[in-house]
Amino acid sequence: MFKGNFIDNLPKIYGTYTGGFIVFIILMAIAEQAGMTAKTIGILFVAFTVCIYALIGYLSRTVQVDAYYVAGRQVPTVFNGMATAADWMSGASFVAMAGGIYFGGYTYMAFLVGWTGGYVLVSSLLAPYLRKFGCYTVPDFIGTRYGGNFARFCAVVVLTLASFTYVTAQINATGTIASRALSIPFELGVWVGLVSILLCSMLGGMRAVTWTQVAQYIVLIIAYLIPVFWISNKSGFGFFPHFMLGEEVARLGDLEAQFGLVKNAAADIKAAGVPGGLKSIAVSHAGVPEGGMAAWKFISLALCMMVGTASLPHILMRYFTTPSVKAARKSVAWSLFFIALLYTSAPMLATLSKISLIDPNLPTGIIGKPIAEIMQIEWVNAWINVKQAFIADFNGDGILQLNEWFMRGDVVVLATPEVAGLPYVISGLVAAGGMAAAMSTADGLILAIANALSHDIYYKIIDPKADVRKRLLVARALLIVIGAAGAYIASMRITSILGAVAWAFDFAMSGLFFPLILGVWWKRATRQGAIAGMIAGLASGTAYLIYVYPKFMGNTPWLGIDHLRFGIIGASVCLVVMVVVSLMTEEPDKATQQMVDEVRVPSGKTILGKQH
Amino acid sequence: MSNKEKHWEKTKGLMIITLIIWFVFGYLIFMFGSDLNTSSFMGYPLAYYMCAQGSIIAFVVLIFWFANRQEKIDEEFGFTEKEDD
Numbered sequence: 001m002f003k004g005n006f007i008d009n010l011p012k013i014y015g016t017y018t019g020g021f022i023v024f025i026i027l028m029a030i031a032e033q034a035g036m037t038a039k040t041i042g043i044l045f046v047a048f049t050v051c052i053y054a055l056i057g058y059l060s061r062t063v064q065v066d067a068y069y070v071a072g073r074q075v076p077t078v079f080n081g082m083a084t085a086a087d088w089m090s091g092a093s094f095v096a097m098a099g100g101i102y103f104g105g106y107t108y109m110a111f112l113v114g115w116t117g118g119y120v121l122v123s124s125l126l127a128p129y130l131r132k133f134g135c136y137t138v139p140d141f142i143g144t145r146y147g148g149n150f151a152r153f154c155a156v157v158v159l160t161l162a163s164f165t166y167v168t169a170q171i172n173a174t175g176t177i178a179s180r181a182l183s184i185p186f187e188l189g190v191w192v193g194l195v196s197i198l199l200c201s202m203l204g205g206m207r208a209v210t211w212t213q214v215a216q217y218i219v220l221i222i223a224y225l226i227p228v229f230w231i232s233n234k235s236g237f238g239f240f241p242h243f244m245l246g247e248e249v250a251r252l253g254d255l256e257a258q259f260g261l262v263k264n265a266a267a268d269i270k271a272a273g274v275p276g277g278l279k280s281i282a283v284s285h286a287g288v289p290e291g292g293m294a295a296w297k298f299i300s301l302a303l304c305m306m307v308g309t310a311s312l313p314h315i316l317m318r319y320f321t322t323p324s325v326k327a328a329r330k331s332v333a334w335s336l337f338f339i340a341l342l343y344t345s346a347p348m349l350a351t352l353s354k355i356s357l358i359d360p361n362l363p364t365g366i367i368g369k370p371i372a373e374i375m376q377i378e379w380v381n382a383w384i385n386v387k388q389a390f391i392a393d394f395n396g397d398g399i400l401q402l403n404e405w406f407m408r409g410d411v412v413v414l415a416t417p418e419v420a421g422l423p424y425v426i427s428g429l430v431a432a433g434g435m436a437a438a439m440s441t442a443d444g445l446i447l448a449i450a451n452a453l454s455h456d457i458y459y460k461i462i463d464p465k466a467d468v469r470k471r472l473l474v475a476r477a478l479l480i481v482i483g484a485a486g487a488y489i490a491s492m493r494i495t496s497i498l499g500a501v502a503w504a505f506d507f508a509m510s511g512l513f514f515p516l517i518l519g520v521w522w523k524r525a526t527r528q529g530a531i532a533g534m535i536a537g538l539a540s541g542t543a544y545l546i547y548v549y550p551k552f553m554g555n556t557p558w559l560g561i562d563h564l565r566f567g568i569i570g571a572s573v574c575l576v577v578m579v580v581v582s583l584m585t586e587e588p589d590k591a592t593q594q595m596v597d598e599v600r601v602p603s604g605k606t607i608l609g610k611q612h
Numbered sequence: 613m614s615n616k617e618k619h620w621e622k623t624k625g626l627m628i629i630t631l632i633i634w635f636v637f638g639y640l641i642f643m644f645g646s647d648l649n650t651s652s653f654m655g656y657p658l659a660y661y662m663c664a665q666g667s668i669i670a671f672v673v674l675i676f677w678f679a680n681r682q683e684k685i686d687e688e689f690g691f692t693e694k695e696d697d
Contacts, residue, residue: 109664113642121634249655249656286656288648295642299638299643333672336675340671343668344668347663
């Protein structure tokens with residue numbers, strides 16, 4: 001069936017895989033009709049997909065350095081696009097984004113713009129040049145362009161800080177989903193999640209992660225799109241929701257005016273005993289808040305997310321795996337295309353979910369109806385029992401008002417299929433999709449950290465004479481250590497105080513953005529400048545974060561730059577310090593300038609050798 | 613000016629145009645969000661539409677366009693990569 005080499009057969013292999021997955025979904029649907037319990041379906045969905053990923057991970061095992069670090073540089077553009085999309089879209093994107101839009105409306109959607117626009121920077125400023133450079137890791141570029149182990153070391157520090165902030169949240173998400181689907185305690189779920197993650201990456205490094213990420217993308221996109229289209233069609237909102245929900249968005253505006261957007265006082269919420277993390281709708285869905293400050297908050301958040309995207313090593317390193325510079329550029333475009341399939345669907349899911357719940361004219365609507373009646377509904381009961389939803393009758397009239405219905409953001413993705421009356425097989429599918437999203441991102445992040453430590457610290461700094469076997473052994477050992485550290489922190493349930501996912505973007509942009517782009521675009525940038533920039537950027541960004549974050553010092557943010565946006569401070573300081581110090585120090589030597597010239601030309605040999 | 617320098621000049625020019633378009637769809641239009649929202653597109657309020665779909669689609673198209681333009685520039689100066697590189 002599959003003649004010739006693996007790469008030529010990719011479309012066939014993944015086509016068969018996709019077909020197989022769809023057959024599996026249909027079998028589960030039949031099994032549900034035949035009386036299989038919801039619990040069994042959930043277990044089968046998660047177990048089946050994880051076993052497939054582990055199998056791919058095993059088949060991709062390798063003992064070669066370039067296969068381990070950059071998948072042998074032979075990943076075709078479209079497949080690398082899918083792998084990057086899975087690498088990029090985390091458990092949070094999958095489970096929490098629609099919920100974020102549900103509660104935050106237009107204001108929250110700055111994240112959508114920010115998490116997509118960054119790819120324009122990646123393609124025009126960085127990816128093709130880093131590919132031409134031929135590095136294995138991001139600090140590899142910094143270390144070679146600027147020269148010296150200290151510059152390399154600083155880049156590793158920024159990379160580790162940014163990626164580790166992100167990875168605990170991902171392991172946490174795999175733990176949550178595993179524990180729910182397999183009915184095991186959360187602490188155990190975290191370790192089950194970690195083992196699944198390591199199965200995908202341990203034996204084959206980047207090569208194994210690449211091919212599992214493609215498989216994970218296929219599962220997560222199917223799991224996200226099927227419910228959106230199904231709900232829209234079943235409830236009669238339109239055949240193709242993306243083009244047909246204009247009326248529903250307008251209707252939400254009318255309903256908001258009718259019910260009133262009431263922001264509950266914190267004291268009332270506390271008195272009613274609303275569980276932590278649950279919210280009620282208090283922000284307009286599509287309305288734009290008035291004023292310059294609101295507009296600035298929108299664009300400053302988008303800016304941080306965009307610049308952060310272009311500095312996150314686990315994303316940049318995906319473009320080291322393409323066969324050519326040209327392919328790296330095209331691959332960025334495909335990545336964003338695959339990401340856009342999910343991101344443009346999230347607002348539609350949020351709209352569908354909201355209209356289903358709050359329109360009293362719809363059979364699924366609960367707002368404006370007697371609370372006693374609502375409590376009879378099965379899904380309401382189920383989610384209230386697990387403290388994911390809550391009803392607080394503030395005015396005591398026995399009727400549910402908009403501000404009296406509380407739920408957690410995740411419920412939008414997890415419960416909307418149930419609310420719309422879809423079969424349980426869809427909920428099982430969604431669990432498999434969430435697991436795929438969280439696992440693929442965790443794999444990319446853990447690999448980015450372990451590769452930087454094994455290649456840049458161990459091989460380049462500590463033991464440059466180490467042979468291939470030893471290097472790969474160290475790389476794998478580090479993978480386990482870092483994964484275990486992430487899982488240990490996640491299992492202590494302290495992720496809420498570790499801060500938002502947005503912090504990873506701010507850390508990365510504070511320390512890495514300007515050293516990376518100026519390394520390509522400004523020949524005059526010197527080693528001293530880059531080192532000073534990385535240290536000053538990271539230090540000032542972190543100091544500002546401590547200064548404004550409510551759980552630390554909690555001072556009033558300056559110009560609306562709060563803890564989600566501290567990268568603006570860090571990156572600005574980094575730029576100024578790097579330029580000033582570079583100009584004060586002697587310009588880079590001839591060899592370095594020639595190297596920069598070479599990077600700018602796509603043809604010819606890479607700067608660093610195929611094996612280094 | 614050498615061939616390499618001319619190639620880099622054109623590459624820089626394309627980068628700047630790309631970033632201007634990026635700035636328009638990523639920032640400029642959202643500075644006027646509330647004005648934008650008074651008009652509508654396919655029934656959606658315009659500012660809402662732009663962040664839900666419009667700008668995202670614009671970014672995808674922009675990167676494909678950029679990649680093709682850059683390939684043409686590389687070709688023009690004879691810097692196209694050989695398949696066996």
